[in-house]
Amino acid sequence: MFKKVPILIFFFLIFFVSFEDLYSKDEYFLTLRNEKVNLRQGPSFDYPVKILYKKKFLPVLIQDSSDNFRKIRDHENNSGWVHISQLSKKKAAIVIEEELILFGKSTIFSNPVALLKQGRLVKINKCKIEWCKVKTGKYKGWVSKNGLWGLL
Template structure:
C-alpha cells in the first residue's frame, strides 16, 4: 500500500481549503453608527464593543440571522445581518503605534501629489482598484488613492 498519493492528496486539499478561506473571504461592512458587536448570536448576549458606519468585517460563520465576524485586528464577535452592507469598505492597517501617516494620493502612484494623510484605524469607502492601489473616499469627502497593502478589508 502506497501512502504517498494519499498524503499528497490530503495536503493538497488542506492547502486549497486554507487558500479559499483567505483568498475568497466574504467581506461586509457595518451600516449605521453605534452598532453592537456581541459575544454570541442573539440580542441576549453581552455587547463587546460598538462599531461605526462602514467598519469592514470578515464573515467567519453564519447562524440564522447572525454572522460571526472578525475585524482587522483579529477580534471576533457576532452581528445581526440587518446591520451589515455589501458595500466595499477598507480600514488603514499600517503604522499601528507610530506617528507616521499613510499617504492618500491624487493618482495611483508614489510620485503623485499627496492630498491627505490617514492613520491606523481610519475607515474608507472603496471606489475602485488599480495596479495594487485602492481609490478611497472618507465620509468627510477626502478622496484619493492608497496602496492596497496598507489597507484591510478588500
C-alpha cells in the same frame, strides 16, 4: 454495470462534501450598516453584548453564519456575532500603516493629496491590482492596497 455504481456514488459524495466544506469556509468583507452595532457572544439576541461599535461602515471579516447572524472579526481581532440587518455590502477599509499617503493618481510619482493616519476609515470607490481609489472626509485619491485592512 453494478461495479461502477459504488465508484460513482463514492466520487459524487466526495465532490459534494468537499465543495460544501470549501464554500462554508469562504471569508469575505462587509461593513457595519449603522452608527451603533452590537457584537454579541453568540448567534442570538439572547447572548450578551461584548462590544458596542460606534463607527458606520467599519469593515468586518465574515467568518461563519448561523441563521440570521454572522460571525465577524474586526481589524483589532475582536470576534463575535452580528445580526445580518446590521451589515452592508458597501466597501470600506481601515488604514493599518502608521501613515499612508493619499495620491492624486494611482502611482507614487503622482502629487500627494493627504497623509492618512493609522485607524482612518476610507470608503472604497474602486480597486486596481495594487491601488484603491478612496474617499475620506473631504479628500479623494489613490492609496496603496497594502496599507488597508478590509479588502481581499
